Amino acid sequence: MSVRGQAAELSVxxxxxxxxxxxxxxxxxxxxxxxxxxxxxxxxxxxxAMEKGLVAKYSLAPGMLELREALEEHxxxxxxxxxxxxxxxxxxxxxxAITATLLATVGPGDEVLVTTPSYVSYTExxxxxxxxxxxxxxxxxxxxxxNARAFTEALTDNTKAIILCNPNNPTGTIFxxxxxxxxGELALERGLIILMDEVYRDFLYNEKDRKEYxxxxxxxxxxxxxxxxxxxxxxxxxxxxxxGYLHTARPIAQRILKVHDTLVTxxxxxxxxxxxxxxxxxxxxxxxxxDEYLQRRDLTCHALQALPEYFSYVQPSAxxxxxxxxxxxxxxxxxxxxxxxxxxxxxxKLALVPGSAFGPSGEDHLRISFGxxxxxxxxxxxxxxxxxxxxAS
Amino acid sequence: MxxxxxxxxxxxxxxxxxxxxxxYLWRHQPSIIAVTGVTGKTAVKRAIAEELVARGVxxxxxxxxxxxxxxxxxLAILMVEPSSFSAGGWLKVLRDGFVAACKRDNNVRxxxxxxYGVSTKGxxxxxxxxxxxxxxxxxxIVDHPQSQATTAVMYEEMRLLARALEPQETLILNADFEAVxxxxxxxxxxxxxxxxxxxxxxxxQARDVxxxxxxxxxxxxxSSHHLARHGEHHLSAALASFAAADVYHALS
Numbered sequence: 001m002s003v004r005g006q007a008a009e010l011s012v013x014x015x016x017x018x019x020x021x022x023x024x025x026x027x028x029x030x031x032x033x034x035x036x037x038x039x040x041x042x043x044x045x046x047x048x049a050m051e052k053g054l055v056a057k058y059s060l061a062p063g064m065l066e067l068r069e070a071l072e073e074h075x076x077x078x079x080x081x082x083x084x085x086x087x088x089x090x091x092x093x094x095x096x097a098i099t100a101t102l103l104a105t106v107g108p109g110d111e112v113l114v115t116t117p118s119y120v121s122y123t124e125x126x127x128x129x130x131x132x133x134x135x136x137x138x139x140x141x142x143x144x145x146x147n148a149r150a151f152t153e154a155l156t157d158n159t160k161a162i163i164l165c166n167p168n169n170p171t172g173t174i175f176x177x178x179x180x181x182x183x184g185e186l187a188l189e190r191g192l193i194i195l196m197d198e199v200y201r202d203f204l205y206n207e208k209d210r211k212e213y214x215x216x217x218x219x220x221x222x223x224x225x226x227x228x229x230x231x232x233x234x235x236x237x238x239x240x241x242x243x244g245y246l247h248t249a250r251p252i253a254q255r256i257l258k259v260h261d262t263l264v265t266x267x268x269x270x271x272x273x274x275x276x277x278x279x280x281x282x283x284x285x286x287x288x289x290x291d292e293y294l295q296r297r298d299l300t301c302h303a304l305q306a307l308p309e310y311f312s313y314v315q316p317s318a319x320x321x322x323x324x325x326x327x328x329x330x331x332x333x334x335x336x337x338x339x340x341x342x343x344x345x346x347x348x349k350l351a352l353v354p355g356s357a358f359g360p361s362g363e364d365h366l367r368i369s370f371g372x373x374x375x376x377x378x379x380x381x382x383x384x385x386x387x388x389x390x391x392a393s
Numbered sequence: 394m395x396x397x398x399x400x401x402x403x404x405x406x407x408x409x410x411x412x413x414x415x416x417y418l419w420r421h422q423p424s425i426i427a428v429t430g431v432t433g434k435t436a437v438k439r440a441i442a443e444e445l446v447a448r449g450v451x452x453x454x455x456x457x458x459x460x461x462x463x464x465x466x467x468l469a470i471l472m473v474e475p476s477s478f479s480a481g482g483w484l485k486v487l488r489d490g491f492v493a494a495c496k497r498d499n500n501v502r503x504x505x506x507x508x509y510g511v512s513t514k515g516x517x518x519x520x521x522x523x524x525x526x527x528x529x530x531x532x533x534i535v536d537h538p539q540s541q542a543t544t545a546v547m548y549e550e551m552r553l554l555a556r557a558l559e560p561q562e563t564l565i566l567n568a569d570f571e572a573v574x575x576x577x578x579x580x581x582x583x584x585x586x587x588x589x590x591x592x593x594x595x596x597x598q599a600r601d602v603x604x605x606x607x608x609x610x611x612x613x614x615x616s617s618h619h620l621a622r623h624g625e626h627h628l629s630a631a632l633a634s635f636a637a638a639d640v641y642h643a644l645s
Contacts, residue, residue, distance in 0.1 A: 051396075057538050064539050065432050066459075072624070073435065081608070083624030220606040249606075250623075269539070280458070 004128055011120040012357035016341065020351035027380040028351040028372070032169065032320065035373040036237040036289060038274065045277030046270060055270040061261040063090025063245070064272045070279045071245055079218045080228070082247040089257055090245045090267045090275070094199050094231035097246040097256075099125045100263060101227050102161070104255040105193050106131040110160040113151060116359025117144070117170055117323065119197065122163045123359070131160070137361045140325070143314045144171040148182035155186075161193040162186075166215070167200040170323045170358050170367040172316020174204065177214035184216045187225040193252070196228045199244070200319040202235035202286070205294050209317055223249040227256070232271075234320075234371075235286070236278040243271035293320055296370040296377055303381035304368075310388045320371040323355065326364050331392045337363055347391050348383040403464070406483050410467035410490060411523050417471060417494035418524060423454070423503035424644065425524055426637055429517075429554060430532030430567070431540070431547060433626045434508040435459045437532055440627075440634035442506045448638055452501035461510030463519050469507045470524060504641065509554070513541045517550040521557050528640055529554050530565040530633050534572040548572055555580045563640045567629060568592040587640065589632035597632045 013031050020026040049055050062068065068084035075082055082088055091097040098121075106112055108130035114122045116135040123133040136154045138144040151162065162183060167174045187194050196216055204210045217228040231244035244267075246256065297315075300322050304311050310331070313324035328334045337354035345351050355365030368384075370377055428438045442455035456469035468474060473489040475482045509520045509529075531554070534547050542550070555564055555576045560583035568574045569590035577586045589597040602611045608621040609628055613635060620627050 052541065054539050054541070059538055065537060066539070069432065069435060070459075076622075081622050083622075083626070085624055085626060087623060220608075223606045 004130065009124060011124065013120055013353050016351050016353055019345060023349045026349040026351055027376050027383060029369045029377065029380045030351040030353050032369050032371050033239050034234060034237040034371045038237050039281065041281060042236065042274050042277040046274050049273040055273060057269065059266045059269050059272060061266050062088065062257055063267060067272050067276045070276055074279050075247065080215065086250045087253045088245060088247045089253060089260055090243065090272055091260060092264050092267050093233055093242045094197060094229050094244040095121055096264060097229040097244055098195060098197065099128060100256050100259040101195055101246065102126060102129045104259045106160045109158060111156060111158045113154055113159060113162045115164060117355060117362035118165050118358055119169045120357045135359050144168065144173040146175050146179040148186065151183060151186060155190060159192065161195060163195045163197065165197045167203065167318030169200060169319055170321045172319040172321055174209055174317050180214060180216050184219065184222045192225060194226050196226055198228060199231040199234050201230065203293060203320060204318045205297065227252060232275050232278050238274060241271040241274050243267050243275045296374060299374060299377055300368055300370045300381065307385060307388055310392065320369060322368045322370065323365050326366065328364055337365060341366060344387050348387045350380050350383040407463045409487055410464060413490040413494045414467045414470050414523055420494065421503055423505045424641065425526040426506045426528040427509045427526035428506065428530045428532065429509040429511065429551065431535050431537050433532040433629060434461065436626050436630040437530055437633045438506050438508050440630035441637045444634035444638040445504060445641060450504060452503040454503055455506040459508055461508035466507060466509065466520055466523050470505055511542060511547060511550045514546050517553045528563045528565065528637055529558060530637060531573050531576060532567055533570050551576055552579045558584045560584065563587060565589065565633060565636045568595045587636045589636050590629065597636045599628055599632055602628065
């Protein structure tokens with residue numbers, strides 16, 4: 001087997017889902033899958049495109065013209081100005097965008113700074129390129145904040161890129177403009193590329209955060225150093241459609257496009273029509289979904305509050321995950337979050353993601369997804385409570 | 394719902410919307426600027442509307458969405474939007490459309506900027522049957538994998554538009570596309586033809602084009618401009634908007 005094939009591993013999240021699949025009665029609050037079906041206006045548009053015979057051919061490699069035009073307009077409404085012809089690439093979800101960007105910008109001998117805790121697959125994507133992921137810890141004390149000094153200390157002559165998830169998975173942290181600009185300046189000074197993964201950008205639970213939300217892609221001076229990535233999976237309940245996009249300044253976009261073309265030729269055209277319909281949805285059509293996620297977050301946090309001797313947590317401002325810290329001494333024979341997650345699955349048939357999956361700073365935590373239905377969340381948290389009271393101590 | 398019934402209902406809605414547009418056009422007598430081509434229609438439509446407003450023109454109407462089909466164009470002209478695609482939703486559209494057609498502000502002659510989309514042979518004739526434009530802008534003719542129309546069909550449809558213009562009406566062509574430029578010859582001699590683009594000889598020619606992270610800077614007929622946007626299509630859209638706004642002023 002090739003060195004690169006050996007370097008990457010199946011993510012712990014997927015492993016937990018596979019393990020859970022062995023138990024017919026298992027409840028999974030592991031993988032970040034929205035419980036909703038894709039909204040009707042999206043499905044209708046896709047059916048129409050199919051009936052017209054529009055989905056059978058490849059699109060252009062960067063994506064359908066009308067989708068990219070719509071994306072340009074959508075971005076412009078958020079103060080991000082990118083050329084649909086040369087600076088926007090429609091991808092097979094966000095992970096293809098991340099991997100294609102890394103393959104186009106880093107290689108063996110390079111280092112990529114990855115925050116911890118953060119999304120599991122970043123490190124595997126980095127390893128696939130032959131580069132080395134270097135963890136930079138977020139500060140849990142302040143609510144999992146970015147510390148620019150920690151980034152500076154982690155820099156070496158080999159550092160080529162930074163990957164940042166904002167809002168962050170699994171902590172739900174929204175990084176401030178000041179925090180992000182400090183990283184932007186670092187990228188300018190050292191010639192780094194910042195991959196901004198913003199797939200949870202639509203999951204902001206209060207109005208102030210929505211108004212003040214900042215992306216480095218909004219500031220022209222960072223254009224040459226920022227690749228912003230978004231996916232339709234989470235916001236529009238379209239995980240199975242596998243469609244997302246990236247945008248960046250033309251020179252990098254054109255390099256990424258070559259890799260994207262080599263890997264996938266183009267994103268599935270049927271999914272591109274779905275994405276086009278998603279962009280045309282009115283905010284009022286999306287609001288009920290966000291309100292429902294807010295209810296689910298509160299339901300999850302409320303259940304954790306009832307177990308204060310076992311868990312402490314920071315209420316997430318965004319995303320659909322809670323990332324509680326374990327009071328490890330309260331768990332009998334506790335060794336690692338991974339062992340604990342396996343034990344919870346075996347004892348009460350509840351799948352959660354061990355915090356260690358998100359890098360070293362994630363150890364002694366568990367990730368609970370509240371993207372699933374209220375019934376699943378309620379039942380899952382009841383099982384967690386049962387585990388704590390019956391098996392933990 | 395069987396497909397044949399769906400097709401019939403769609404045709405009925407399209408017919409009723411067309412009648413409402415006719416009523417609106419008869420009552421309001423607006424100036425109509427049509428924007429067509431394969432890509433860039435929305436950017437050009439928006440740029441023209443913005444330029445007209447910036448020059449103090451009142452009553453500018455341009456639907457924010459890219460409605461440009463036999464149903465979309467009436468929605469854009471009447472400025473109505475379906476709240477849902479159910480039978481009830483369409484009935485509401487027809488009611489709102491009728492109200493919009495009847496309502497009139499006597500002080501202002503409206504200027505409509507609308508997209509005319511062509512995806513198959515015959516579309517242009519249908520759209521011209523809904524609303525005849527006084528000014529027509531053609532952005533480009535390029536190959537488009539998801540289009541049902543070939544480049545040759547697109548070319549013929551654009552020529553049809555050019556031939557349909559009446560004396561004293563205006564055809565604005567993107568001279569950077571040879572196919573678009575060549576359409577000028579089919580327009581009647583008394584139709585006013587204006588070219589825009591980077592190409593030499595264009596009436597609105599962009600010169601000294603500079604791009605950086607802040608956007609695009611350029612000169613047109615000795616005046617300098619800056620766009621805080623990226624992409625050649627925005628430059629084209631700006632040039633088309635200068636042309637359309639000047640033509641509108643000259644006409645009014």
